[in-house]
Amino acid sequence: MPGCDWVKSFLKRHPQLSQKIAQNISHARAATDEEIINNFFDNLEVELEGIPASNIWNYDETNPVDDPGQK
Template sequence: MKGEEEDFVEGLIICAKWGFPLNTLDLRLSAKAYLDRIGKSSRAAVDAEMLSFFEELTKTLEGVKPEAIFNYDESNLSDDPGKKKLIFHRGVKYPYNVINFTKSAVTIILCISANGDILPPHVVYKAANLWDSWREGGPRGAPCCEKKCCTKGT
């Protein structure tokens, strides 16, 4: 275990030296991914409350066609550095972080039906104008979906 910890510390120092310091969340996620990969991390057990939720959901969705059930999620991509606590090697006089300071954000919304139809992504820009070049090369429906709802694309 000591060798693993030393490897993580060495990785933190290298990232900081190269201008890409990690914050505590980055470190926790990296450690979790490592533990999962070597089989030392376990998932939470399924309890009665969780099973009850799925039983109720099954009843609620009874008779509803899969193409009528949709789920969507959004991701916000931001280049606002904000004020974060970052991890650097002790004694570093001038720590720096390689970032872009434009403070803009883009939200991407993805939607898929229970039968596997994927709608083209919806992109929300924080901008006064929508430039044509931002829409070039975006999905136009196929191969994601051939239905009428997808013909306009991203």
């Protein structure tokens, strides 16, 4: 079982990680309902039809650089 200083030691070993304070999401982003979510996944299913899973990549919101030569 990890000790009480486990998190502190982990962060010290991985200085590229940082802690962030959680923020509330905007009212517009929070105002979703089941119909909107179902519609999104129905559209996604149509768009992904015929594309092998190995060709699907996750692209999150950390803003990675698309052009490795660009900084």
